[in-house]
Amino acid sequence: MERNSRCSRLLPGAIRIIYSNRYLDSMIKSEEEWKRQLDSETYQVLRKKATEQPFTGKFLHNKEKGMYVCAGCGAPLFSSDTKFDSGTGWPSFWSPAEKENVEEKSDRSLFMKRVEILCKKCGGHLGHVFEDGPQPTGLRYCINSLSLDFKKNDEKGASAKPKE
Numbered sequence: 520m521e522r523n524s525r526c527s528r529l530l531p532g533a534i535r536i537i538y539s540n541r542y543l544d545s546m547i548k549s550e551e552e553w554k555r556q557l558d559s560e561t562y563q564v565l566r567k568k569a570t571e572q573p574f575t576g577k578f579l580h581n582k583e584k585g586m587y588v589c590a591g592c593g594a595p596l597f598s599s600d601t602k603f604d605s606g607t608g609w610p611s612f613w614s615p616a617e618k619e620n621v622e623e624k625s626d627r628s629l630f631m632k633r634v635e636i637l638c639k640k641c642g643g644h645l646g647h648v649f650e651d652g653p654q655p656t657g658l659r660y661c662i663n664s665l666s667l668d669f670k671k672n673d674e675k676g677a678s679a680k681p682k683e
């Protein structure tokens with residue numbers, strides 16, 4: 520009997536710990552939290568769906584080998600192996616690294632019918648996908664540099680670990 524009551528006294532604390540871990544994993548952040556985490560330009564693109572000026576992005580001419588990850592949450596999004604020069608002024612890829620890490624959404628803003636690309640994990644705006652890309656997919660993922668961070672292949676800790 521005594522042991523049982525001790526167990527029940529411990530339980531509420533244990534539940535709190537489990538709950539707070541789950542909360543951290545879920546990537547649900549308020550706009551205030553995103554504002555604190557991101558610089559203002561990145562915030563405007565990732566959370567407010569702004570588009571950076573063409574030919575200004577830091578990754579447009581990046582030719583190094585590695586993985587482009589989400590600037591909001593670090594999810595692996597595009598491999599340098601699928602990057603190509605589209606001439607549009609934005610980093611372009613013909614395929615996501617992990618299809619399940621990106622989400623496609625119909626976008627009818629600016630009087631155009633486009634397909635928006637978002638990070639599935641944190642909901643951050645990445646860019647758009649068009650059907651005028653090179654083979655083998657024929658797709659062009661037109662992505663803002665500001666939505667991305669880059670992890671070089673030879674960087675420590677960035678070794679082959681595409682999935683969590």
Ligand SMILES: [Zn+2]
Nearest residue numbers: 589592638641
């Ligand atoms: Zn993300």
